[in-house]
Amino acid sequence: MNQQCTRKLSRTTVQRTLLRIGLRSRRLISAPMLTRVHRKKRRAFTLLHKHWTLEPWEKVAFSDESSFFTALERWALGIRRETPENKLPETIVGRQQGGGGSVLVWGMFSSHALGPVLPVEDDGVFQQDNVTCHVSKIVRAWFEEHDEEFQLLHWPPNFPDLNPCENLWEHLDRHIRQKDPPPRNLHELRDALLFSWSQMTVATFQAHTESMTRRLDVVLAARGGYSGYEIGGHNNVTRLCKLKLNKPNQIKKKP
DSSP: OGGGSSSOOOHHHHHHHHHHTTOOOOOOOOOOOOOHHHHHHHHHHHHHHTTOOHHHHTTEEEEEEEEEESSOOGGGOOOOOOGGGGGSGGGOOOOOGGGOOEEEEEEEEOSSOBSSSOOOOTTEEEEOOOOGGGSSHHHHHHHHHTTTTEEEEOOOSSOGGGOTHHHHHHHHHHHHHTOSSOOOSHHHHHHHHHHHHHTOOHHHHHHHHHTHHHHHHHHHHTTTSOOSOOOOOOTTOOOSEEOOOOOGGGOOOOO
């Protein structure tokens, strides 16, 4: 840059100018890598379902799984300090040996109820992504055996931005992060996740179902590209302990 200017510019001047015009330093947004094939399949899905009104989407049971850590990743936190302050306790984030552990949860919901146990209607539709365990032979065989009870919604690869369950994970993560004190171990994290999930309001998950038509429009306009509905990635709070959510009425708040 200095070679193209009549005056030499310092790094500070450049940074100050960028800030003044609104260009701030930001982390890159994490999103699934989309190949040409992915874009083609995403666009095909939106074209197939673009005529769906809210009524058919209300019959879909959305599902997903996600991991939650007992502690924040260090890169997720940032401060501004002077160089000599690098040894002050308030400028240091503690790290548990081995990362502190995590809890993997699975959940589902429809516009009518919060799962995982849902009364499936005769013409109901079940949604799941393409993770390996979902597309195994035994799982496909089970769905084929029960195809008269409900329909399995064909889901294209790399399509988490269309799955409203991702929004529920983000909602759940915010609740866990707001707890003071935060969960200290996997047992407390598990209990906190189950209780917060059971307390989610009907309006919360219904609103995400109602957004499906808008999501399809955005992906279609982007010709199968990024929709802008990608979630910020809550997986900073993990993959040592697996668990399935119990029925909400089995969750009891600790005194």
